[in-house]
Amino acid sequence: MDQKLIDQLNQWHEEDEHQQIVNTLLAVPEDERDYEMISRLGRAYNNLDLYDEALSQLDKIAEAGKQDSIWHFRVGYAYYYLRRYKEAVQAFATSDKLEPGDENTEYFLQMSRRKLKKQQRQKQRLAAKQTALESSRSSIDTVPFSDMSLTNFWEKSEYARQEYVSEPPTDELIASIEEELGYKLPASYITLMKHQNGGIPRNTCFPTEEPTSWAEDHIAITSILGIGREKSYSLCGDSGSRFMIEDWGYPDIGVVICDCPSAGHDVVMLDYRTCGRDGEPEVIHVDQEDDYEITFLAENFEEFIKGLVSEEEYDTSEEDKATDLHKVAHGKFSSLLEELCAKVTEVEQIEQKIRRICTEIVEEKGHFSFHADEKSYLMYDVQFWLYTKSYPDTDREHYLDIYPKMIAFGGEFGQGGYAPSWITGWLDQRKKEGRIVKDHGRLQFTDQAIAELIQQLQKA
Incomplete structure (x- = not known):
């Protein structure tokens, strides 16, 4: 593959023009496509979320790719997002063996192993439930919540009443809502809604055996x-179940019944996959932040309600805040961050400036993490400026790869993790604002953006 084409493909990759890459490479006669072309074609398909097509291309160079860590990584990447975690583990493990120490490979290998174990447990549980359903010859009808008082279940507040609570549902309304949703609602759900139709429970946490984006x-x-349409946050309201499935992309496997503090980025659903549309659904958590990852919560809605506990049981905020305040004040910088700070002459005591900003972040949030707030964006700016000042030939892919090594996974002075979408969101926003520009594939702040950033740091 000639250098001119390589440069063009790199530019399109940097600009997220992955379809251009596909179109260009597919225009090359198949018998003229070399190893690098096919490998890049596979990567482009991965970036277009066309994982089967990616695997189809990468399979064509499987023999030649046996000793190529990048080939195994791209295969693993496709398997991972196809939720074929067993094959993903094998591919990432081979990539890690061929090129040890790559942070992206290690991350995906760890996640693939965790998700494989979860997937295996899920299959075993569903198989056991299916067997139980098939062997069950009779059922005993019980009165929902007969052994639980609902008197103090709901929080009594004007906000809850205005935003969530509707009049008790009539049988006609229930039938209408079920028809619109396409699912029969559990008797326990209907019983609870006849007690109070929607609202905020006093207990808002449910224990899980596996981590989610929340905890x-x-x-x-x-x-x-x-049950209704009147309130925005009712089953058929304008922010209800169908809205979350159709507009937010949640899986069409049941009914969204709870919203979460993430404002749409995770929900609780009734899952009808095993029981059918008229059966007794399980309760699951669906995590949009983790590619709509499903976590089992309870066998049925009544069990879910009875399992809710107070947030006070998980309140370690004071201890967490104290730990993170000590971390940002005294934790050793990563070797990369130390190297970058040592080259700064424009701002005196840059290390102390960084620690001061991060201390303010912990004071405000109670923990050390960057999101989409003003101070987080300032720290994204600082890291980008530090890195591109020392390494001016940085493109988008390279920066996103190197970013975790500064603070996100920075050891003592680190957050222990991060959500890549926050970084890409910040980067896209700064490019949209014209503060970050691209020159021959390289990303850099404008002179004005640098001057403004230095001024902010000097005041910190």
Whole structure:
């Protein structure tokens, strides 16, 4: 492949013009496509979320790719997003063996192993449930919540009443909502809604055996959606179940019944995949932040309600805040961050400036993490400026690869993780604002943006 084409493909990759890459490479006669062309074609398909097509291309160079860590990584990447975690583990493990120490490979290998174990447990549980359903010859009807008082279940507040609570549902309304949703609602759900039709429960946390984007050992809900259409957060309201499935992309496998503190980025659903549309659904957590990852919560809605616990059981905020304040004040910088800071002459005591900004972040949030707020964006700016000042030939892909090594996974002075979407969102925003520009594939701040940043740091 000639250098001119390589440069063009690199530019399109940097600009997220992956379809251009596909179109250009497919225009080359198949018998003239070399190893590098096919490998890049596979990567482009991966970036277009066309994972089967990626595997189809990468399979054509499987023999030649046996000793290529990048080939194994791209294969693993496709398997991972196809949720074929067993094959993903094998591919990432081989890539890691061929090129040890690559942070992206290690991350995906760890995640693939975790998701494989979860997938295997899920299959075993569903198989056991299916067997139980098939062997069950009779069922005993019980009155929902007969052994639980609902008197103090709901939070009584004007906000909850205005935003969530509707009049008790009539049988006619229930039938209408079920028809619109396409699912029969559980008797326990209807019983709870006849007690109060939607609202905020006093207990808003549910324990989990596996970590989610919310916490290592539990999920949290904001409310339980009522049966109706009147309130925005009711089953058929304008922010209800169908809206979350059709507009937010949640899997069409049941009914969204709870919103969460993430404002749409995770929900609780009734899952009808095993029981059918008229059966007794399980309750699951669906995590949009993790490619709509599903986590099992409870066998049925009543079990879910009875399993809710107070957020106070998980309140370690004071201890976490104290730990993170000590971390940002005294933790050793990563070797990369130390190297970058040592080259700064424009701002005196840059290390102390960084620690001061991060201390303010912990004081405001209670923990050390960057999101989409003003101070987080300032720290994204600082890291980008530090890195591109020392390494001016940085393109988008390279920067996103190197970013975790500064603070996100920075050891003592680190966050222990991050969501890549926050970084890409910041980068896209700065490019949209014209503060970050691209010159021959290289990303850099404008002179004005640098001057403004230095001024902010000098005031910090």
